[in-house]
Amino acid sequence: MNESDTHTTGSPYAPHTDDGRTVMLEAIGVDSVDELFDIPEDVRFTDEFGIDARSERETRRLVRSVLDRNTDLTELLGRGHYGYYIPSLVDHLADRSEFLTSYTQYQPEVSQGFLQALFEYQSLLVELTGLEIANCSMYDAATALGEAATLAERVRSTSGHRVLVPDLLRDGRRSTLENYVAGTDLTVESYPTDDGTVDVGALESTVDDDVVMVYAENPTVRGTIEEQLESIGDIADGADALFVLGSDPVALSLLQRPADVGVDVVIGDASVLGLPTSYGMGLGLFACREEYLRQVPGRLVGVSEDETDRRVFTLTLQTREQHIRRERATSNICTNQAWVALRTAMHAASLGPNGMVDLAKRGVTRAEELAARLDGLDGVQAPVHDRHHIREFVAHVDQPAPAIAEDLEKRGFAVHVVGEHEIQVCVAGVPDDDLDDFVATITEVVR
Amino acid sequence: MSDDQTPTDPTTDASQVRYDQARYVNDGQYEPLLSEKDQTSVDIGDDGDSPLPDDLTRDSIKLPELSEPELARHYTRLSQMIYGIDSGPYPLGSCTMKYNPKFTEDVAALPSAAIHPDRSEESIQGTLELLYRLQDYLGRIGGMDAVTLQPPAGAAGEFVGIRVAAAYHEHNGEGHRNEVIIPESAHGTNFATAALGGYDVVSLPSDEDGRVDLGALEAALSENTAALMLTNPNTLGLFERDIEEIADMVHDVGGLLYYDGANLNALLGRARPGDMGFDVMHYNVHKTFATPHGGGGPGAGPVGVVAELESFLPAPRVREVGGGANGAETYELFDPEHTIGNVHGFQGNWLVLVKAFAYIARLGDEGLADASAKAVLNANYLASQIEYEIPYGPFHHEFVASAGDQDAADVAKRMLDYGVHPPTTKWPEIVPEALMTEPTEVESKDTLDRLAAAFNAVAKESNKVLEDAPERTTARRIDQTSAARNPRLSWHELAEEDT
Numbered sequence: 001m002n003e004s005d006t007h008t009t010g011s012p013y014a015p016h017t018d019d020g021r022t023v024m025l026e027a028i029g030v031d032s033v034d035e036l037f038d039i040p041e042d043v044r045f046t047d048e049f050g051i052d053a054r055s056e057r058e059t060r061r062l063v064r065s066v067l068d069r070n071t072d073l074t075e076l077l078g079r080g081h082y083g084y085y086i087p088s089l090v091d092h093l094a095d096r097s098e099f100l101t102s103y104t105q106y107q108p109e110v111s112q113g114f115l116q117a118l119f120e121y122q123s124l125l126v127e128l129t130g131l132e133i134a135n136c137s138m139y140d141a142a143t144a145l146g147e148a149a150t151l152a153e154r155v156r157s158t159s160g161h162r163v164l165v166p167d168l169l170r171d172g173r174r175s176t177l178e179n180y181v182a183g184t185d186l187t188v189e190s191y192p193t194d195d196g197t198v199d200v201g202a203l204e205s206t207v208d209d210d211v212v213m214v215y216a217e218n219p220t221v222r223g224t225i226e227e228q229l230e231s232i233g234d235i236a237d238g239a240d241a242l243f244v245l246g247s248d249p250v251a252l253s254l255l256q257r258p259a260d261v262g263v264d265v266v267i268g269d270a271s272v273l274g275l276p277t278s279y280g281m282g283l284g285l286f287a288c289r290e291e292y293l294r295q296v297p298g299r300l301v302g303v304s305e306d307e308t309d310r311r312v313f314t315l316t317l318q319t320r321e322q323h324i325r326r327e328r329a330t331s332n333i334c335t336n337q338a339w340v341a342l343r344t345a346m347h348a349a350s351l352g353p354n355g356m357v358d359l360a361k362r363g364v365t366r367a368e369e370l371a372a373r374l375d376g377l378d379g380v381q382a383p384v385h386d387r388h389h390i391r392e393f394v395a396h397v398d399q400p401a402p403a404i405a406e407d408l409e410k411r412g413f414a415v416h417v418v419g420e421h422e423i424q425v426c427v428a429g430v431p432d433d434d435l436d437d438f439v440a441t442i443t444e445v446v447r
Numbered sequence: 448m449s450d451d452q453t454p455t456d457p458t459t460d461a462s463q464v465r466y467d468q469a470r471y472v473n474d475g476q477y478e479p480l481l482s483e484k485d486q487t488s489v490d491i492g493d494d495g496d497s498p499l500p501d502d503l504t505r506d507s508i509k510l511p512e513l514s515e516p517e518l519a520r521h522y523t524r525l526s527q528m529i530y531g532i533d534s535g536p537y538p539l540g541s542c543t544m545k546y547n548p549k550f551t552e553d554v555a556a557l558p559s560a561a562i563h564p565d566r567s568e569e570s571i572q573g574t575l576e577l578l579y580r581l582q583d584y585l586g587r588i589g590g591m592d593a594v595t596l597q598p599p600a601g602a603a604g605e606f607v608g609i610r611v612a613a614a615y616h617e618h619n620g621e622g623h624r625n626e627v628i629i630p631e632s633a634h635g636t637n638f639a640t641a642a643l644g645g646y647d648v649v650s651l652p653s654d655e656d657g658r659v660d661l662g663a664l665e666a667a668l669s670e671n672t673a674a675l676m677l678t679n680p681n682t683l684g685l686f687e688r689d690i691e692e693i694a695d696m697v698h699d700v701g702g703l704l705y706y707d708g709a710n711l712n713a714l715l716g717r718a719r720p721g722d723m724g725f726d727v728m729h730y731n732v733h734k735t736f737a738t739p740h741g742g743g744g745p746g747a748g749p750v751g752v753v754a755e756l757e758s759f760l761p762a763p764r765v766r767e768v769g770g771g772a773n774g775a776e777t778y779e780l781f782d783p784e785h786t787i788g789n790v791h792g793f794q795g796n797w798l799v800l801v802k803a804f805a806y807i808a809r810l811g812d813e814g815l816a817d818a819s820a821k822a823v824l825n826a827n828y829l830a831s832q833i834e835y836e837i838p839y840g841p842f843h844h845e846f847v848a849s850a851g852d853q854d855a856a857d858v859a860k861r862m863l864d865y866g867v868h869p870p871t872t873k874w875p876e877i878v879p880e881a882l883m884t885e886p887t888e889v890e891s892k893d894t895l896d897r898l899a900a901a902f903n904a905v906a907k908e909s910n911k912v913l914e915d916a917p918e919r920t921t922a923r924r925i926d927q928t929s930a931a932r933n934p935r936l937s938w939h940e941l942a943e944e945d946t
Contacts (some may be wrong), residue, residue, distance in 0.1 A: 009813055009817075010813055010814055010817030010821075011810055011814040011815070011818040011821065011888060012548075012809070012814065013545070013546050013548060013737070013818075013888070013889050014695070014817060014818055014821040014822075014823075014888035014889055015889075015890075015891040016891065016892065020891070020892040021817055021824070024824060024828040024892060024893065025824075027831045027832065028824075028827045028828055028830075028831045029831070033820045033821075033823065033824050036823045036824065036827050036841070036843070037686075037843065038685070038841045038843070039686055039714075039717060039718050039719055040686075040688055040690075040691070042691060043690060043691060043722050043723045044717065045590070045716065045717055045718050045719050045722060046482070046588065048812050048828060049587040049716070049811075049812045049815070049816070050587065050812070051509045051584060051587065051807060051808070051810075051811045051812050051851070052808075052811045052812075053807055053810060053811030053812070053813055053814050054808055054811065055808065055809075056548075056550050059550070059554075059805055059808050059809040060550060060553065060554055060805075062808055063554040063557070063801065063804065063805050063808070063900075064553075064554070064557060064559070066573050066576050067557055067559035067560055067573040067574065067576050067577065067801075068559055069572040069573030069576060069775070070559045070560075070562055070570065070571050070572065070573035070574055071569075071570040071571075073566070073570055074560070075562075075563045075566070077563040077565050077566070080792070081563055081564055081565075082474070083561070083563065087515075089515055089518060091556070093518075093519065093522040093523065093526070093704065094522075095552060096522075096523070096526040097531050097532070097533040097547075098526040098527065098529040098530070098533070098534065099525075099526050099529065099531070099532070099741070099742060100547065100552075100739045100742075100842075101531040101532035101533055101546075101547050101739050101740065102529050102530060102531040102532070102740065102741075102742045103537065103539055103542055103544055103740050103742070103743070104740070104742065104743040105742065105743070106871075107530075107859065107860075107863060107868065107869065108922065108925050108927070109860065109863060109917050109920040109921065109922045109923065109924065109925055110468060110529070110530040110863050110868070110917070110921065110940070111528075111529055111530065111742075112477055112478075112525075112528040112529070112921045112922050113524070113526055113527065113528035113529040114525070114529050114742040114743075115477070116477075116478065116480065116525055116528075116609050117522070117525050118448075118742075119480070119936075119937070119938070120481050120482075120938070122936055123480075123482065123937040123938040123939065124510065124730055126936075126937040126939055127508065127509060127510055127937075127939070128508070132936070132939075132940075133936055134935070134936070134937070136743070137743075137744070139599040139600065139603060139745075139791060139796075140599065140791055140792045140793075141792055142789065142791060142792035143599070143790070143791060143792075153670055169791075169911035170792065172789045172791070172792040172793055173792055175762075175788035175789035176788070176789045176790055176792060177607075178788060178789060178865070179787060179788055179789065179790050180643070182610065182644070182645065183642075183643055183644040183645025183646070184614070184645065185615075186653065190695040200939065218808055220456060222578060225499070225503055227503065229461060233584050233872070238545060252505075253508055254491060254497075254504055254505065255499075255503040255505065256502075256503060256504065257502060257506075259765060260505070269792075275674030276561040277561055277562055277563040277564070278560075278561065278562075278797050279560075279562050279563070279564050279571075279574055279793060279794060279796050280791070280792055280793020280794055280795075280797065281599075281745070281793075281795070281796045281797045281798055281799070282792065282793075293934065295653070295843075297617050299743065300934075300936055301750045301936070302930040302931070302934050302935055302936050303930060303935040303936075303940075303941065304925055304926050304929050304930035305925075305926055305929065306922040306923040306924060306925045306926070306929060307915075307923035307924045308923050309475070309844060310472070310475055310476050310858065310923075311476040311477070312473060312477070312922045314927050314930050316927065316930040316931050316936075317931050317934060318931075319931075321635075322602070322635040322636050322638065322639035323634075323635040323636075323874075324635070325635075326635050326638035326639060327638040327639060327641065327642040327648045328642070329635070329638075329639040331639065331643070332602045332605065332606060332636050332639035332640040332642075332643050333600070333602055333920055334600065334601065334634075334635070334636050335601060335602065335731075335733065335743060335744040335745070335746040335748075335939075336600070336743055336744040336745075337599075337741075337744045337745045337796075338740055338741055338742040338743030338744045338745075339739070339741025339743075339745060340741075340744075340745055342741075342742065342924075346518070346522060349481055349510075349511060349513065349518055349521075350515065350518060352510065352511065352512035352513065353487050353488070353489040353508050353509065353510040353511075353512055354489055354512060355489070356508070356510070357489050357491060357508060361496075361497065361498055363496040364499060365498045366732075367876060368463075368498070369903030375710050382876070387607040388499055388524045395629055403623075406567075409567060409569075409570060414563065414565075414566055414567070414570065416565055440497045447459065
């Protein structure tokens with residue numbers, strides 16, 4: 001410790017002088033704080049946790065020294081999470097403490113700013129998806145997928161049991177979905193993909209009247225762009241099943257608008273804009289058709305008027321929610337990802353429509369260019385799938401993929417291993433010179 | 448009280464802070480929407496520069512195209528139309544709105560914290576170590592044998608608890624257990640979570656003291672009981688004195704006892720759920736461990752369990768695997784033997800967990816215990832200073848007053864005019880016109896006095912004054928019914944109205 005550290009006993013964030021405490025205890029009518037605790041002796045804790053207190057400076061040093069054990073790598077990683085550059089505007093304004101430290105907007109008169117920001121977030125998603133309703137957030141893409149399945153069960157006129165997902169679905173998403181439907185009669189089944197996108201023929205042959213939901217992703221987890229969304233939608237529609245699509249705000253800026261191809265619900269991770277890669281922390285995107293309005297999970301911000309007849313924003317349709325409807329609520333969600341939604345809205349506003357479309361287009365061209373460069377190397381074929389790609393692609397490597405990835409990591413680059421001889425490489429957020437370095441490095445690695 | 452009473456003007460009352468919230472008024476509205484500042488439509492494919500065939504792209508997209516200075520003003524103005532913890536006291540009962548230390552934002556913003564979830568375990572030893580140490584901290588604080596950090600919020604933690612209970616009973620050949628017992632005064636999430644897990648909810652009335660009615664519990668328990676979900680102190684701030692007997696009763700029928708951690712801020716260093724007989728618990732790190740609420744999230748809801756349930760926790764978990772290079776411990780991810788799988792795509796709200804770790808490491812044993820002591824002291828002091836009746840006690844970190852003949856929701860609106868945030872209202876329903884108040888440890892005596900003065904000033908005001916409130920907030924009283932009757936949930940729908 002040195003002179004610039006301040007160290008207090010007790011919580012540094014809980015004021016009170018000894019004098020003040022005495023006055024307060026007198027006012028309450030007790031002699032000590034201990035008397036205020038009505039805890040039976042048998043369950044009192046008299047031991048210690050064994051956690052040392054530290055000054056602010058020491059604590060910062062501790063966290064820094066622990067996290068410094070993370071290797072500094074250039075991440076060519078994607079599969080749902082991307083390291084896009086985030087403008088400084090987002091950090092500086094989202095960190096204003098009124099945004100950061102306020103609670104859910106149960107007193108709308110004093111919370112107009114956050115409500116408006118969330119309304120603008122909802123509007124952004126409505127524009128991107130073409131669907132009429134978007135909620136303020138779910139936790140992440142996986143939980144949004146789970147919520148979509150329970151929605152599908154609630155809105156279907158006749159009972160059904162099957163939820164169909166692509167065989168490429170990430171394990172974490174599938175497992176989360178299975179937990180969400182564990183308390184229902186639904187079961188999760190995979191349908192096959194063909195060369196990286198949905199095998200429409202195989203899907204058609206497995207769909208029957210017992211299917212309540214068909215889930216697909218665009219782009220897919222392997223970076224391919226789905227070419228037959230309309231057919232998938234028709235197949236789902238034919239079985240009176242919901243067509244649920246996984247996507248994200250950048251991809252949605254360029255790819256087919258979900259509402260135009262028969263999609264009923266869009267889920268995904270909206271924090272692709274707004275958050276750096278945060279070890280999987282996300283923002284569950286959830287948008288759907290207007291006819292499901294009363295069955296939507298999560299918070300909704302709507303428009304109303306105040307006593308002066310001015311336009312205002314307020315949480316609305318709360319009778320769907322757990323704090324009112326309890327066991328008949330549409331979801332158990334309470335605390336969500338509101339502040340991340342604010343950041344996403346800020347990042348999107350900062351890009352503007354030109355910036356968003358441009359970011360998506362560059363995802364296509366830069367992935368294509370990198371694939372072409374890798375394809376020119378001996379022992380590498382890229383992309384594996386004969387499809388259009390955005391942001392990322394799978395490459396075949398003649399040597400075992402784990403060995404290639406390990407070697408790359410030693411040289412400062414992280415890539416996905418997705419098969420015995422398959423690596424997946426993502427360009428999103430990676431500057432051009434880092435891509436050049438990567439190509440130079442992998443050239444040596446595969447040699 | 449007569450209706451012609453002149454309302455107190457909070458701006459001239461010497462005991463009050465003069466308060467007016469920022470208000471940008473603009474032709475029948477407040478700050479305009481981004482879409483009212485600009486709408487630019489970008490066509491895709493028209494100029495031939497689309498890298499994709501037309502049938503794989505959308506036609507156009509229409510969003511605001513604004514400069515950075517315009518956006519900086521927009522969001523600054525929005526922020527000024529929000530009341531946060533740094534604006535003043537925020538005594539929302541059950542929400543634990545405590546000060547969020549600024550330095551925790553700095554540690555969460557470290558570049559070394561920004562890592563992709565698919566990184567190799569070898570390359571993220573720092574992240575795994577932090578998670579491991581936080582698991583350990585939380586286990587000690589709650590008296591639990593094992594902790595998962597994956598649930599991204601309290602309700603998600605409850606869901607893990609319910610799924611773990613289901614897996615445990617199934618594993619023991621007792622999958623028939625289909626009921627979860629929940630006190631009537633519990634948080635709404637408890638009921639919704641049990642239902643999401645496929646359970647029938649058995650609602651438990653309180654006894655006349657406001658605690659669990661043991662007779663009613665006896666009647667509710669059966670061989671179908673999967674779990675009892677309990678908050679302790681309960682939502683009235685009362686400690687469930689019979690907790691050991693409750694635990695025995697639940698365990699005797701083969702059920703599990705679940706602890707809702709929403710009120711853990713009352714007990715740090717004084718009592719631990721694990722020592723009371725609870726088998727599963729969640730921690731609300733955005734309450735107890737001071738991570739910011741962010742206008743509704745993100746939070747984190749880690750779950751602790753006793754050893755018997757450890758093998759059912761979500762996958763993956765973090766464990767220590769002995770020394771690596773330079774003598775430092777190494778860490779790895781693993782799947783528990785009977786894991787329920789994932790409840791989140793990855794490991795939950797990582798950046799929130801970093802902040803919680805930093806908070807606990809900063810406070811240590813003494814600081815945590817002091818936080819609870821002062822949270823309880825503050826609640827009791829505030830209660831001693833306000834004129835509304837408080838029917839149940841002795842309470843700890845929060846109390847529930849009754850607004851009596853006044854409408855609690857109106858009381859809340861009027862309190863806003865005094866520059867303080869009101870308490871949680873109309874819940875729990877066991878207290879008529881409930882004002883559920885939790886000042887937390889962070890308020891000074893002066894602030895508590897100011898808060899009490901606001902309560903007491905409003906207590907004397909007429910219903911007419913209350914109904915007209917608030918007047919010093921950005922917006923005046925909002926008609927929430929019309930928002931629900933005519934839902935307009937995007938700017939697209941407003942534009943349609945204009946045309």
